[in-house]
Amino acid sequence: MQQLKDLINGFSSPQLIITGASIFFFLYLYFRKFLTEPSVSLFFLTLLVGFFAFSMTDANFREIVLKPDNVPIVAMIYLIAFFTWFSLRRAVENDEAITKGGSTFEGKESDQKLYTWPNLIYQEFICSILVGVVLLIWSILLKAPLEEPADPSISPNPSKAPWYFLGLQEMLVYFDPWLAGVVFPTLILFGLMAIPYIDKNPKGNGYFTFVERRFAITLFLYGWLIMWVLLIIMGTFLRGPNWNFFGPYEKWSVHKVVPLVNVNLSEFVYVKWLNTGLPKHWFLREIFGIVATVLYFAVTPFILAKTVLKRMYIQLGIFRYAILMILLLPMIGLLLKMLLRWSFNLKYIIAIPEYFLNV
Amino acid sequence: MADKGSWKDGITNSQVWKSVFRHGDPGKDRRNQALVVLSNVFLHLHPVQARKSGLRMSFTWCMGGITFFLFLVETLTGILLMFYYRPVAEYAYNDIVALREHVPLGIMREIHRWGAHAMVVTVWLHMFRVFMTGSYKPPREFNWNVGVILLLLTLLLSFTGYLLPWDQLAIWAITVGSNMARATPFLGHEGPGAALLKLGDIKLIHAGADVRFALLGGRFVAAPALMRFYVLHCIAIPLAAAVLMAVHFWRIRRDGGISGPM
Ligand code: HEM
Numbered sequence A: 001m002q003q004l005k006d007l008i009n010g011f012s013s014p015q016l017i018i019t020g021a022s023i024f025f026f027l028y029l030y031f032r033k034f035l036t037e038p039s040v041s042l043f044f045l046t047l048l049v050g051f052f053a054f055s056m057t058d059a060n061f062r063e064i065v066l067k068p069d070n071v072p073i074v075a076m077i078y079l080i081a082f083f084t085w086f087s088l089r090r091a092v093e094n095d096e097a098i099t100k101g102g103s104t105f106e107g108k109e110s111d112q113k114l115y116t117w118p119n120l121i122y123q124e125f126i127c128s129i130l131v132g133v134v135l136l137i138w139s140i141l142l143k144a145p146l147e148e149p150a151d152p153s154i155s156p157n158p159s160k161a162p163w164y165f166l167g168l169q170e171m172l173v174y175f176d177p178w179l180a181g182v183v184f185p186t187l188i189l190f191g192l193m194a195i196p197y198i199d200k201n202p203k204g205n206g207y208f209t210f211v212e213r214r215f216a217i218t219l220f221l222y223g224w225l226i227m228w229v230l231l232i233i234m235g236t237f238l239r240g241p242n243w244n245f246f247g248p249y250e251k252w253s254v255h256k257v258v259p260l261v262n263v264n265l266s267e268f269v270y271v272k273w274l275n276t277g278l279p280k281h282w283f284l285r286e287i288f289g290i291v292a293t294v295l296y297f298a299v300t301p302f303i304l305a306k307t308v309l310k311r312m313y314i315q316l317g318i319f320r321y322a323i324l325m326i327l328l329l330p331m332i333g334l335l336l337k338m339l340l341r342w343s344f345n346l347k348y349i350i351a352i353p354e355y356f357l358n359v
Numbered sequence B: 001m002a003d004k005g006s007w008k009d010g011i012t013n014s015q016v017w018k019s020v021f022r023h024g025d026p027g028k029d030r031r032n033q034a035l036v037v038l039s040n041v042f043l044h045l046h047p048v049q050a051r052k053s054g055l056r057m058s059f060t061w062c063m064g065g066i067t068f069f070l071f072l073v074e075t076l077t078g079i080l081l082m083f084y085y086r087p088v089a090e091y092a093y094n095d096i097v098a099l100r101e102h103v104p105l106g107i108m109r110e111i112h113r114w115g116a117h118a119m120v121v122t123v124w125l126h127m128f129r130v131f132m133t134g135s136y137k138p139p140r141e142f143n144w145n146v147g148v149i150l151l152l153l154t155l156l157l158s159f160t161g162y163l164l165p166w167d168q169l170a171i172w173a174i175t176v177g178s179n180m181a182r183a184t185p186f187l188g189h190e191g192p193g194a195a196l197l198k199l200g201d202i203k204l205i206h207a208g209a210d211v212r213f214a215l216l217g218g219r220f221v222a223a224p225a226l227m228r229f230y231v232l233h234c235i236a237i238p239l240a241a242a243v244l245m246a247v248h249f250w251r252i253r254r255d256g257g258i259s260g261p262m
Helices: A002-011 A014-030 A038-056 A059-065 A068-099 A121-141 A163-171 A177-198 A211-237 A265-273 A282-306 A310-344 B006-012 B015-020 B030-039 B063-084 B092-101 B108-132 B141-163 B168-183 B211-216 B223-254
Strands: A113-115 B049-051
Touching: A014 A211, A014 A310, A038 A059, A038 A068, A059 A068, A059 A211, A068 A163, A068 A211, A068 B108, A113 B030, A121 B063, A121 B108, A163 A177, A163 A211, A163 B141, A163 B168, A177 A310, A177 B141, A177 B168, A211 A310, A211 B108, A265 A282, A282 A310, B006 B015, B063 B092, B063 B108, B063 B223, B092 B108, B108 B141, B141 B168, B141 B223, B168 B211, B168 B223, B211 B223
Parallel strands: none
Antiparallel strands: A113 B049
């Protein structure tokens, strides 16, 4: 028992979890036909429930999970897993029907019209009653949290934002607040709003499918499941005092010491490789980071347009393609920065604290 | 027949009943099923008829509907909470304690809080469904965008409400959240470019004048922030959300009902 817990604790780190989840994500999409089969999915469900049941025997795990505000997040994990499975399963079935020349599940019924009374209104009524009952039971069983009265002089450790923003707080590990807290949320909103205008693919309107919208679905699901939901889960359950990372069965100790060994790109270049010491003026000091960043944003789009995204570039036209790049490059940039941090302890690519401009 | 149903017919034939419901029993015929939807202002959000595929739970998951239901629950419980709660730093916390200890059947706060968490999750799932069925594609681009704003408003509703209990959890979560605003490029006093905005030697953006200050009404999360968040939470954002929901529902019908394969 204890060995298993130690093993899981030992394997818990942001890099292993995010990398592992990403690999699983792409495997799941690739082998979706097999992996969404009901029997296989039942196996995954058993695994998830089993892991949870096993973990609940652990006092440290229980303490975090049973915090009143965290209970809904547990429910959310199961709901999101279920609906992700469900929509992909339906997509697989529809895709099979389409290749066989048949019509989709939705297509078979889309020219039939039904009266909304009683067909829709009863459904809404029953849903409302069910949700109401669940909410009532939940409210009777679980008290809303209330801590000590507000005191600006005692700051709790860890101090966490409300749970739905913890993905952003987790990004603070890799980026300064102006990026993690302002630019990224803005890009997310802007990106969501841009979706219908950049996605010119006329197929897959009004039914579940994967094959007809591979790129769009993969990108959206990765952003949502890994870069939003998974980061929230980590931020909620695995980030403790001083925002240090803890395994699921580890005690949240305020005294956990994690050495801060992160190094800026300028120090890599001038101190480690050139051995000259940092130049005085910030522009000279940061020139390599600035060039790298500018190249990343200015040159990558052209390379992609000539290579992997050639077809897409032609299909979208320059304006839509540019918007796609404005959204895609920061998203990939976040992943790259994570990778650089994990492999080289890179702190900032550009560090100009003089102007609060750190990237 | 006439004898058996007489007590029921007695009610439905009465002048009072007929003054309220101008149609016959919708259980019996098509015409009445149409009339019940058309003549009731609430049911009238629905079309009389809809595609069979779009009515399936397996297609919509009823997630938009559940989100709307939760919004109504929040409105109702929120009004009840407003009877007891005063958004003043001296009283707020004690009023919340009183809600738990002195108010009979005091689970309004629980329903309100868990309903809010649930609403955030159901909005996400609703958006997820709409994405997976490609329902944002023409002609529904605009309604997707109305949805994105509703998503933002839902999160802001939840965020502003988080402060109101005025306990440690509340003020520190809002402190962490609103600290981000300090770093807004140009407009936050620790944001890149803020130092560039000055008139002669006078800085335009500093801790006493930036977006965070505007949001909190001060340099810290204190009494003015409580009042601002209260007003935003109870009036401004719900009103905006209600208006946008009306637009959202209207557009669903204008755009040809729940999406389906062409
Ligand atoms: C407070 C939040 C919201 C409420 C109350 C709401 C309500 C609804 C309802 C009741 C429907 C009918 C079909 C269904 O239940 O799925 C619907 C459809 C729709 N919603 Fe929302 N919604 C909200 C947020 C959003 C968000 C965040 C998005 C997307 C970003 C969105 C985009 C859409 C679209 C495009 C449709 C049409 C779907 C179709 O035709 O298949 N809504 N909404």
